[in-house]
Amino acid sequence: MESLLLLCICLITLSPFIQADVDINVATSSQIHKNLNRTSSPCTEFWNFACGGFANASQYVDNFEWVEDQFAMAMVEFMESRVGDNDTQAPQLIKQMRTYYKACTGDTSKLNLNDPPQVVWRWLQEESGMFLEHGLNGVFFDERVDVATNDSTRRVVQISMPDPSSRYSVLRALELLRLHDWKDKQEMLQLMAKLQQLQRKYKEDNPVVYTWTYSEIKRQIPIIKWDILFGQLLGVHHTAKELEHLLFEVSDVEYLREAFQFLMDFESVPRDMYLRVRRLVLIQESEPRERNPRTCIHHMRAFLPLGMNYIYDRFVYQNREQDTQRLVEIMGSLKATFGKYLDANRLQLTPHQLTYVRAKLEGIQLKVGNLPAEKSPEFYDTHYESANFSESSFLGNLIQVLALRTRLQHAGLLKPESRVDLQRYYVNDNVLKARTSPFYENERNTITVPMEFLQFPLFDHRQHAIFQQSLMGAVLGHEMNHAFEQEGILFDASGNESPVGLAIRESQPFREAIECAEGKPAISLKERLADLNGLQLAYDSFFGLHHNSRKLEYRPYAFESEFRAPQLFHLSYAQFFCGSLPPVIAHDRDDERVDVSVDNLRQFAYDFSCPSQSSICEMWRPRGETAPTSDSLVNPKQ
Template identity: 70%
Template sequence: MGSLLLLGCGLVALLIPTQAVVDINVATANDIHSNLNRTASPCTNFWNFACGGFSSASEYVDNFEWVEDKLPNAMVEFMESNVGEHDTLAPRLIGQMRLYYKACTEDTRTLHGDPRPEELVNHWTLHPKKFLVDGLNGVFIDERVDVAANDSMRWVIQIKMPDPAARYSDLRVLQLMRLYEEVWYTRGVFELVEKMHQLQDKYRAENPFVYTWSYGELRQQIPIPHSFFTELLGGSYTQKFDRLTFEVSDVEYLRECFRFLRDFASEPKDTYIRARHYVLVEESEPRERSKKSCIHHMRAYLPLGWNYIYDRFIYQNRAKDTRQLEEILFNLKATFGKYLDANRLQLTSNQLAYVRAKLEGIQIIIGNLPEEEAPEFYNNHYGSANFTRTNFLANLLEALALRTRLQKAGLLEGNSRVDLRHYYVNDNVRKARTSPFYENERNTITVPMEFLQWPLFDHRQHVIFQYSLVGAVLGHEMSHAFEQEGILFDAAGNESPVGLEIRESAAFRDALKCAEEQPFVSLKERLADLNGLQLAYDSFFGLAHDSRKFEYRPYAFERQFTAPQLFHLSYAQFFCGSLPPVIAHDRDDERVNVSVGNLRQFAYDFNCETSHSTNCEMWRPREEANSNRNVHP
């Protein structure tokens, strides 16, 4: 599909078949108008123009808080009803989820204000050393189960130094030491934390070398105690450990770290681990216990159970949503295929085949659920967890340990191969993701079901709203397959020398340099922003669209803005809200302004003065290459 609009002497809005469609589109258009700041210029600060009125028009911080506030209502109603009480498919799972919810909402005891609750003291007495089994990670090392770089179907254990973000937990530990001096304070803890930070600063590298070792090779290279693995994986040493594969980075840090820990006094080490475990539980507990906060907490810590219930009992539009998102992705992929036809990066035939295979293989999944449909899988999945109705803190400790067990499940079985029928994302997150995300190893875009709510998406919306917002988001995630990190992975999710050849080519490096000219937090996110908007725009209007050549007829639901202007406004308003702290992406206003500033048609669409500066485009055909293209469908 070259264009999703009928192009001729003018652009004609697609027919609206029912009054319900008019209603949702009028509501969407009205929402866009209410968020505008008409005192701002779209040409100088488009985010301010599109979103400057959001704070006064909305009671929410941003659109995500809006949809996340709507989300729990139906789940609360389900949890407090008798629906599924006599279920024949997964009664045990439903019962466990209700027990957890009941304890979260009815047990009034909280961790805050009590530095040593009884549950934690008893837990530490029984398991003073097994902090990884209890869900605590990033203390001395960061350990996680992932797939091999050269085999996306084989589980490996990755070991590296802790992420810098773990220092926030250390700061809280030291704060507790001072606050509860008579109980917690140990001078050795301060010495231990300081030494760990010094070693991390000494050895941290941007792209550390990764070694692939067997269990025996790892034990020879780094003095990690054997008990570390027996506690982590369960049981005593057997030949099964030799089946494991380890991908290890930051090796010099790990060597010096474990040598230091071996000779360091045990009491401050134990005190530090217990304090870090307390901080983990403190950070995991809902800050303010309510029905809604408990539902969101369960989204993060019990994702399979939450998604199963939401999908089976609450989600009403899966079939329609799936069809529409698959159609949008199909058209995004078709447009990217036209990019490859133009071959801006001058790829060889082998390199083009590599990229086309990856493009063809990209899949979309609605909801974080595995392929498995057998009720026994879901009914028994949380079988090892002992949740109660009356003790939330005990349940939280169970959930943390459960998540660790599920991450390790299958490591010692057979050849440690990924079972795709049972695979779902079970990360160490404290807040579940609402926005879609891309996985290189699976070549898959996952769209959380909670994302598919108005104002972000509604299956009744006109396609201009769907392509400008969801299309741009999917384009962003799809573009992660082809930025400087994603290009290294082939269609099967394995690192490939062909991808490295593409990344090291002169044309690819020039595209990176262009994107780097303006300050950024993450280059790959900058590239996904730029490429995603360009891809969505071209998929909707066509590659050679030039708004200077057309007179636009108004939509029935929007008579002020032309179709291209409405497209840009709908795109920008995905980012409306209070500007969040900069973490993994640029600030939202910068994301919008930089993205539209590098879409050459934007200046035409809003009648802005054009400059002769270069627009950053990586895969998109050059403007002169599009000039001879037929824009009519």
């Protein structure tokens, strides 16, 4: 009854656009038309043609902000209602989530690094305990719990020089030091400069990774006080014998030795002060820039993923069964088409290599929502029991949640042989912003589709297959192809690195396909390959492997009279990327991603009557074109 009550609230809140008397396909088609910029040419600037009108048609920055806002509105309704107050399955979890939310929305105090020196100094004096234990990572070195390269269920501790992403925090710390005139300022600046110098000195694209036991890492890098470090991280004191089962994968060894020798010889006061400065930067980076109900929900999605996904799945999400069924069907069609690619064997794989790739293809799992398979109420209700949240102090809660996330990441190390409990596995990364788009994990050979993604305009189980296959099919195709690009191919069906994958990557046809994709510079080659191969796979899965637009005459859909099926497919795909162009971080800009992808889809030129491309990059897709056969086409007309 509580779930139905909340659903009524959410439907009123979330659906100003899709009214009960508006067909979902008419609504989708209408949105596509609103986003168009007809002053642009689809042949030369397809993204601009498909998305140039989005800014005028939408109140949102992009489609991700749109679906995230719908998710946030639904969760705000839950947090501010009485639904779940008398819950018998996970009352403690629900209470903890509401307590954290109440502090986030009600407590107005903020950490402002531009405050007067005496205010900031008070924060610096706060006792913080061990910094790594409280979530501060990547300052002197990077420490994380992952799985072994040759055993995807064996937990290992990875130690390396600071991750490149930490450079943003370094710059913020530098800004903070320049704002205030502290006694140890010059010494801290010298410390920062020395660490950066060492990182430049020892930076390697593919550093050697050593696998060591606990005894070996203590012997190889004795400068670090490993007993104290892991005593704090694991929450209790352990003897060296009790920690011997831990396994380490260590890279940048010479950096670690020289950096920690330098730190040991450096004055302890400025060294400790620099850690405190970086801790302040971490807290400021982690809190929402502006605290309001919706931003607090998004913040909690990132830092308390299990609790937020559990509540949404149980009390708000109403279409899991229908959505899952449709996603499984789409994924099945993608796998079947990729299987036909392998039949053609464009990359000239050996029988053994083909068996390797087919096993990986067959083994790819699809997961709706970042939740473990575990269903017991006790697991969820006790998962956050070590956190002590307050309704009155958001910054206090934030410090607690940073430490909580670290504890949960390391808790598995205490289990025999440190094995991943696949029944209770979920992604609990050190992210500041939660993922909304689907993502692929090599070690799990799994594509996870976040539940917030499964909303209009990105997906609705009632939509016609052309909308689902063009957008969701291309997104799933992109993620699926991460299993077969130059990094993903190294992992076998079980998520372990394999010499067979390495041999495929080093083969001449594979290298030639890579070189073709490199013809136009990309921020990330593996993302470029996933874009190109994912769109080609989605197109072939919907229209048929030997589809030829020049040999078919299309009737209009009942809900779309202007654009014929292939054109509508391309527009629906492109509009996944509609919005203000983002800063370039790990992917190319959205306009380039779309334009490069359609330029390398052979049928696109025919579909929009464009000049044919002389050079098209295809990796797994069979060579050449043949006329369509009666059994090779999915009926794209109705």
